[in-house]
Amino acid sequence: MSFLKITNLRKSYGALEILKDINIEIEEGGFLVLVGPSGCGKSTLLNTIAGLEPITSGEIAIRGRSVAGLPPSQRDIAMVFQSYALYPNMTVAGNIAFGMEIRGVPKDEREKAIKQVADMLQIGHLLDRKPSQLSGGQRQRVAMGRALVRNPQVFLFDEPLSNLDAKLRVDMRTEIKRLHQRMKTTIVYVTHDQIEAMTLATKIAVLKDGVLQQFGSPADIYNNPANMFVADFMGSPAMNLLQAKVFQNGDGLAVALARPDGEPLKLSVAHAPAALGAYRDKEVVFGIRPEALTDPDGADRNARALVEGDCLIEVVEPAGADTFAVTHLGGKEIVARLRADVPITAGQNARLAFNLDKAVFFDPQSQLRIA
The missing domain is CATH 2.40.50.140 (Nucleic acid-binding proteins)
Known part of the structure; x- marks a missing residue:
């Protein structure tokens, strides 16, 4: 059975249709990358999975349970944003622990979880610093740590590396891949960078103008493109x-x-x-x-x-x-x-x-x- 299944999903703003009959499914522990040019609907699709945007029609199910009408807090997902969204007045430890505090997790459990993710992300020496004292890559690790302590069913990443310089993007891409291999958690990841898509994904969904152009493994998308758009978009240099x-x-x-x-x-x-x-x-x-x-x-x-x-x-x-x-x-x-x-x-x-x-x-x- 598919772990995350999206069926006949449509999203409209009035007469403007943003997502048009999207059908995607991913197995537990899979890494799904939504890729496409700016304005293709990939971030909107991610937001519908998160519950930040209501869908117009269709179905979203996680582990066989419909979440289409549920608020984000009841979907058991964690999201890492492009902008990091860290609290500037809190330390790194405070940012990571904030969600656990709100949920009433005991202090000793919070401290254990903070240490675990800090060790995993190699930010243990940064726990007493404020976000303003961190580099872009360090802030992104903190944002990832805040998501990891949730231990959710699905992680959602919305272009998390787009604010980083070229070398740091490559380094962080490797870290995300290593993290996924270690934790085997289901991830949905949005990017416009087809190199990120090819290197990270177990499955890729290529979108254009709200239409799913092709869904498959990186090798299938690369070697057997369904149409000229996919052939031209995926690969550097292009086909x-x-x-x-x-x-x-x-x-x-x-x-x-x-x-x-x-x-x-x-x-x-x-x-x-x-x-x-x-x-x-x-x-x-x-x-x-x-x-x-x-x-x-x-x-x-x-x-x-x-x-x-x-x-x-x-x-x-x-x-x-x-x-x-x-x-x-x-x-x-x-x-x-x-x-x-x-x-x-x-x-x-x-x-x-x-x-x-x-x-x-x-x-x-x-x-x-x-x-």
Whole structure:
């Protein structure tokens, strides 16, 4: 049985519909990340789970019990906000203990819980300080500690790392992942950062304009995007999406990709999805991740369908562990991810290997993946 289940959920403000028929479920101990661009409805969805926003229709159930009409205090959830929401006049210990004091937890139990979470979050040396004396990362740990002492059924995180600098975000992301692995508590986490989503989640829900675009594991979302929005949004650099024409090639299919100068680049598509046959002599959108477009010596030797082609390299971007090369195919600028030491020069042709095991195809009109 699903631990947290959201069924046919809708949320409207008057005539404006914010969430449109959302269906999501997560197992106990799962880490669900709600991801999408600003204004997609992810924070509103989190607030409906928390009870901070009433739903217009649908159902929210935790451990098989409907919580749709319950106030936040009766849902057994704890929330960590983007703004930390700490009391400035209280110490770290006071902030962590405040909720327990309100609930009448005995002092010895409070002190034991404070020590436990302080040790877990490595903030024991900060317990006598005020929030104004803490860094952003330390304040976030205190906010997490205040939630942890509640020992709730579900933790809710609303973009908790967005106020931190880049390095601290990475460090705190690791801490949250370690915390989840240790406690095995159910977490729902909101972010607009798809790297956070990929690294933290056991399941990802991608939202756009209040509509659930895809729900699945990080690997499924990344490798088998349901539509062009998911393909473009999830991944850094983003998936290359280019116009291609499907044609018959012997007993199989191939795609032709226009080049700025010269003949189109033709790639034989082994193991093509069965539905691609319906697009013979038609245009499709051909999707391939930058890491599946690389120098021949750096290509995946286990790939069943490696096809090579010459491309004019326009820009070379060394990036430490990798080198990114920009070329034009299918009427678009696309990015290849190469080995760091590969000899490649802007303005010259280079041989690139296409791993077509990793290629996906989309209908240009519906923008849905051709399965």
